[in-house]
Amino acid sequence: MWTAVDIPSFRKQRASLKGSVALVPTMGALHRGHLSLLALAKANYDHVIVSIFVNPTQFAPHEDFDKYPRPIERDLALCQEAGVAGVFNPAVEVMYPQGLVACEMAVPVIAKELEGESRPNHFAGVCRVVTKLFNIIEPDAAVFGQKDLQQLLILSAMVADLNFPIEMIAGPTLREADGLAMSSRNVYLSDDGRRHALGLAKALAEARVMVRDQGESDPAAVEAAMARTITAHHMEVDYAVVRHARTLAKVECVDPDAGDGVAAILAARIDGVRLIDNAIL
Ligand code: AMP
Numbered sequence: 001m002w003t004a005v006d007i008p009s010f011r012k013q014r015a016s017l018k019g020s021v022a023l024v025p026t027m028g029a030l031h032r033g034h035l036s037l038l039a040l041a042k043a044n045y046d047h048v049i050v051s052i053f054v055n056p057t058q059f060a061p062h063e064d065f066d067k068y069p070r071p072i073e074r075d076l077a078l079c080q081e082a083g084v085a086g087v088f089n090p091a092v093e094v095m096y097p098q099g100l101v102a103c104e105m106a107v108p109v110i111a112k113e114l115e116g117e118s119r120p121n122h123f124a125g126v127c128r129v130v131t132k133l134f135n136i137i138e139p140d141a142a143v144f145g146q147k148d149l150q151q152l153l154i155l156s157a158m159v160a161d162l163n164f165p166i167e168m169i170a171g172p173t174l175r176e177a178d179g180l181a182m183s184s185r186n187v188y189l190s191d192d193g194r195r196h197a198l199g200l201a202k203a204l205a206e207a208r209v210m211v212r213d214q215g216e217s218d219p220a221a222v223e224a225a226m227a228r229t230i231t232a233h234h235m236e237v238d239y240a241v242v243r244h245a246r247t248l249a250k251v252e253c254v255d256p257d258a259g260d261g262v263a264a265i266l267a268a269r270i271d272g273v274r275l276i277d278n279a280i281l
Pocket of ligand 1: 036147173181
C-alpha cells in the first residue's frame with residue numbers, strides 16, 4: 001500500500017493502477033463503519049483508494065476541527081489490513097493552496113435544512129472538498145455511508161448535476177452491539193454520555209415500531225415521540241424529523257411503503273458532542 005501526501009505523487013501512483021478504482025473519502029479516525037465501506041468498495045472494484053483529510057471548509061469556527069482525532073498511524077495500518085491500494089493524506093495547504101475562500105460552491109436547496117440549518121456552510125465545504133478529491137483521484141466509483149444521509153443525497157445530486165462520471169455507492173450504517181451508530185466522534189463521549197447517546201438508536205427503533213407495527217401515519221406524532229425519547233436520555237434535541245427518504249421533503253402522511261419510503265433523521269447533543277443518526281422506516 002502506498003501513501004501520497006501531495007498531488008503530483010498521488011497522480012503518479014494513480015496512473016500505475018490498471019483496472020477500476022473506488023474511492024472511500026474519510027476524515028480518518030477509522031472505525032468499523034469506515035471499514036465496511038472499504039469492504040464494499042473492494043468487493044466491487046479492482047482497487048480501493050482511501051482519502052484521509054479533515055476538511056477545514058466543512059467546519060464552522062466554533063466546531064471541533066482542531067480537536068478532531070487524527071490517529072494516522074493506526075488508520076494507515078487499518079487500510080493496509082483492508083487491502084487498500086493507496087491512501088491520499090494531504091495537508092490543508094496541499095488541498096487549499098489559494099486559501100480557504102478561493103472558490104466556494106453553491107449547494108441544492110436540501111442543503112439548507114437539517115444539518116445545513118445547524119451548520120450553514122457545512123455542505124458547501126463538503127461538496128467543494130469532494131469535487132476536489134474527485135478531480136485529483138479520478139475514481140470510477142465513490143462509496144459513502146447512509147449514516148450521513150443528507151450528505152449522501154446532496155453529493156449524489158451534485159454528481160448527477162455536474163456530470164461526474166462516477167458511480168455513487170451507499171453503504172449501510174454500522175452500529176455497536178447496543179445500537180449506537182459508529183462515529184469518529186463517539187470517542188468524545190464520557191461513560192454517562194455513551195449510555196445516554198443510545199437515545200438516538202432507541203428513538204429510531206421506536207419510530208419504526210410506531211410506523212410499521214402500529215400504523216402511525218402522522219409525522220408529527222412520530223417526531224414528538226422521537227424527541228421525547230431523546231430528551232429522556234438527557235440529550236438535547238437539535239432535530240428529530242420524518243422526511244421523504246430521497247428528497248428529504250416534508251411528508252404529510254407517513255407511508256413507509258410508498259415510493260422511495262420515509263426516513264427518520266435525528267441530531268442531538270450530549271456532553272457537548274453533536275451526534276447524528278437516521279433510519280429508513
Ligand atoms: P467521516 O470520516 O466521518 O467523514 O466518514 C467517512 C464516510 O464514512 C462517510 O461516507 C460516512 O457516511 C461513513 N460512515 C461514518 N460512520 C459510519 C457508520 N457507522 N457506518 C457506515 N458508514 C459510516
